[in-house]
Amino acid sequence: MGRANKSEVSTVTQREAGVAEAGRRGAVSITEYEDLGISAFKGDDRPDFDRLLKDCHDGRINLIIVYYISRLSRMDPLDAIPIVTELLNLGVTIVSLTEGEFRKGNLMDLIHLILRLDAAHSESKNKSDAVRGAKKTARELGGYLGGKPPYGFRMIPVTRTTSGGKPVVIQLLEHEPDEVWVIQDMWARIKEHKDMPYQPGGGRRHPGSLTGICAQLNADGVPTKGQRVGKKTKDSVWDPKTAMRILRDPRIAGYAATPVYKRREDGKLTSTIDCYRIERDPETMKPVQAYPPVISPDDWHELQTWLGGRGQGKGLSRGHAVLSAMDVLFCDCGAVMTSHRATTPNKAAYRCRRRRALPGQHEGECTISMQTLDRYVARRVFALIQTAEDDSETAVVLAEAARRYAAQTEQPEIVGERRSLITERADAKHALEELYDREEAGDYDDPVGRRRFRERRERLLGRMERAETRLAELEEAATPTLPIHLWLPLGAGDVDPVGEGSWWEAATTQERRDFVKLFVRQVTVTKASGAGRSTPVEKRATVEFVRPEQSEGDAAAADDSWQKEAFVEAI
Incomplete structure (x- = not known):
């Protein structure tokens, strides 16, 4: 069979004609084989064709009926003839409803069959060459060849002239007004709410999260692309995966880009987009600007940074907790710790979110004062900065912190x-x-x-x-220089770095998060030693500082001289 609804004779017509011919020939049993949407020319796997060959080998089939002989094979005759000859030698008669009958023992039938196979292969090859040539010409003239237009765009036909003076119609992308405002509204909501404190719970959704945005779009009755132009997807609704794919697409920033599709375990490509590859100028390696942007490239890159930070405890400003919003705070059982707000700030705590205890893990809850742990971690960082001059290990930490600071401010x-x-x-x-x-x-x-x-x-x-x-x-x-003079003013050596009048006390929650994230890779908290006892925070909390991510070769080259140079650069 051919492709559903795309061949010159539909699969329904082919099937009905084949069954009718089998009935006229007195067939006792009729089995239908069809590989819809699979090319008989490209050599793709054809499960039903393979099943047909197996049934012929097992003696279940003695007559094959096709509408065109090309339905059986469009492979190169040198590859197709051995298969067909084997079928004929098994006593199978091949019938084409439009081209005649082919059976073993008739030389003219075999010659005719070979000619028809060659004609089918040549037709497909010529079509393939023509399509490839047309795509190459369209690409050279700036045409869009990505199939369906991405969300936010529509295709318009434009006539261009080749170097030989021949007019050619190509497809260009232009904004689809009914979709452009949706993308711009998504970004506006994210930008407005992404840094605003938010207290989860009570069935509330963060207004700047993808889940919250999709819920609002569905509530407002904003149609999806499937609802607007699709048939099979006319009942689709907005969901975070769809919103993520739309916002990840570099084409909304005007960049020329190619979708990269996921592969199955057997290596075959799927129709699911994994990511996008931005096309770059081969000389400058800068992105190629090919389309009118829906949002500016600067906004798109800012959006990608936010999307890349989404996840548990990331991407959204949840309340006023410092550590639980950064994906760095863990219980020693391996579970993340989340914030638990109380009526007064000094009662707020971080709590282990473990669902159930495993053998060897702590029993009951593991909680620690939020204010106490925040100040302890901050003091550890300030102590690191103040005593770093002669410590090569600290120099490595500061060098990585400087790199992170450059990424924050870049x-x-x-x-x-x-x-x-x-x-x-x-x-x-x-x-x-x-x-x-x-x-x-x-x-x-x-x-x-x-x-x-x-x-x-x-x-x-x-x-x-x-x-x-x-x-x-x-x-x-890049010029990564840590603003240590802002965090620890000159002459502040005897002043509590997190006490009254300090930078830490005046800093906002987000500023504190940014500061800690520069230096701290992970904070691990153990359960208090006993009920009703007050275990000092320094005995319960372990702070791991950041280190450069290096390959083995890079690590071997990181000697003391480099560390000292990195320290000077950081400060």
Whole structure:
């Protein structure tokens, strides 16, 4: 069978005609085989075709009826003939309702069948070449080739002229007004509420969360794209995954981008988008601006930073807790700790969120005073800063804190560019490894194969080199300097760094979070030693400071001289 509703004769018509022909021939049993949406030309897996061959081998089938012989195979005749010959030798008669009957023992039937197989293959190959050529021309003229337009856009036909003077109609993307305002409204809500304190519970949704935004869109009756233009998706509703995919799409910032699809365990591509690869100028490695932006590139990069921070205890400003909002606070049983607000600030606490105890874990609840733990962690950080001059280990921590501070204060588009370049480099490296694996397997043994191997290797090495060069430029332009004079003014050595009149006391909750996140990787809290006893916080809390993320080669090169230089740079 062909593709549902897309072939020149529908699958329903083909099926009915085949069943009728089988009935006229006195068939005792009729079995239908169809691989809808699977090409008989590309060599894709055809489960029902394989089942048909097995049934013929098992002697269950002695007559195959197809509407066109191309329904059976569009492979190269050299690949298709052995299969067809085997079927004929098994005593199977092949009937094409439009091209005749083919059986064993008739040389003219076999010649005719070979000619029809060759014609089917040539037709598909010519169509494939024509489509490939048309896409290449459209791409050169700036046409959109991504299939359905992304949310926020619609396709319009535009006539362009080739270098040879031939007019060609291509598709361009322009804004879809009914969808553009939805994206802009999503971002406006996120931007308005993402830093506002929010107390969860009571069935409330954060107005700046994707869940809250989708709930509001559904309540307001804003149609999804499926409701507007789809048939199978006319009953769809807004959900966070859809909103995430729309907001992650670089095309809403005007960037040319290609969707990257997820793969199954067997390596086959699925139709689910995993991420997007931004297309870059091969010389400058800067993103290609191809479409009118729905939101500005700066806003889009800021949005990506927020989306990347979403998750348990991240991305949303939940109340006034410092540590539980940063994904750094854990109980020693491995569970995260969350904030529990009380009527007065000094009664607020952090509490273990473990669902049930496992063997060897603490019994009952594990709670600790929020104010006490916050101040203890802050004092540990300030002590680290004040006693760092002659400690090489502390220099490494400060160097990493300086890097994080640069990332916090860097313009969102620079952060986004660096992240994209790292992805580009990793993608090129992965493709290069696959290329070498194929070369070792002997896929490029012939002269043409070796030439193509060298060409692709040079392209991939060039991509990696250009990404590395641009990353080096960004690193060189960064000037990470920690504002220690703001946190610890000169002459403040004898003053409590978290007491009255200190920077910590005057800082907002978000400023405190940003400060702690620069230096602290994880805080682990153990249960108090006994009921009714007051265990000192320093015996219950363990603070782990940040360290640079290094490869083995990088770690070996991190000697004392580098650490001292990093310390000077940080301060």
